[in-house]
Amino acid sequence: MQKTFIVIAAYNEERSISDVVHGLKKEGYHGRNIIVVDDGSNDNTFKEAQKAGATVLKHAINRGQGAALRTGMDYSLKHKAEIIVHFDADGQHNPKEVKDIIQPIINKEADVALGSRFLSKKSDVPLIKRIVLKMGVVFTFIFSGIWLTDTHNGFRAFSRKAAENIEITQDKMEHASEIIDLIKLKNIKYREIPVTIKYTKHSMEKGQSPLNSIRIAARLIWTKFLR
């Protein structure tokens, strides 16, 4: 089995982080390879993740999800990861599906696997969320030239080669689009994998508001032209 690291960016997730880590351990992933990046939380995220047995890195101040994921990836690459998985800290992803998302990478069919909640019938996506995400699909197509069924799904897997190639520079939520942009730009082989997203009250509170997606789009356009 290839050495798989699971990177979890966590900001004020004391309520869910422990369950997420335990869920992954139950699937056979060692705590050594479950990397929780506490992104400067004000609560007990760090302690909870440590108690659950994960490897916990701590950002001294909050830098955003993109920055935290990159920290986890850098750490994993340093420790000779062969596959890196992004996993959400709020409990909306299913630990059982990690094996599905890394499959195309193990089989060498792709270097990046992107989770899609719309390829699977099991995700019960709320209507407004559905509309915003579909608009995101169109935006991604215009922006990056890749037509996906889902965007801003935080469940992904990378081969080591892809992880080294995809350097996240967007500290906040824009990294999700940036990753897709880089896949296109660097001609990386990708595949979409059906995943289920569990919408709990907790994950809905922590999720992105539709309004924020406008801000994300604006920021992306700004950096595309000026950076």
Add this chain to the structure above:
Amino acid sequence: MISILQIIVTLFIVFALSRAIFRFRDKQINLLELVFWCLLWIAAGVVLFIPQATNPIARLLNVGRGIDVPVYLSIVLLFYLVFRLYVKLDSINQNITKIVREVAIKKKK
């Protein structure tokens, strides 16, 4: 006849000039930047007391009144400076993230 506006603006120009000179002495700006700021504020002072001085430039650039020239130029300059600030802030933010990341990874080892 000197107006109150002229007095206030003159005081401000003197203040701004002194800031530029002090910052040059502290080596926070280089000679070229000092010259730039001095010329800018001296030009502002000239325009303040002799508004007609801008008329030849106005005729040259085909704008109505001489005093409009510095106003237009200031707006352009302000836009440019705001843009520069944005870019600068962006790179500072990226650098902060880099430091935070380095510390997080180093501490774990």
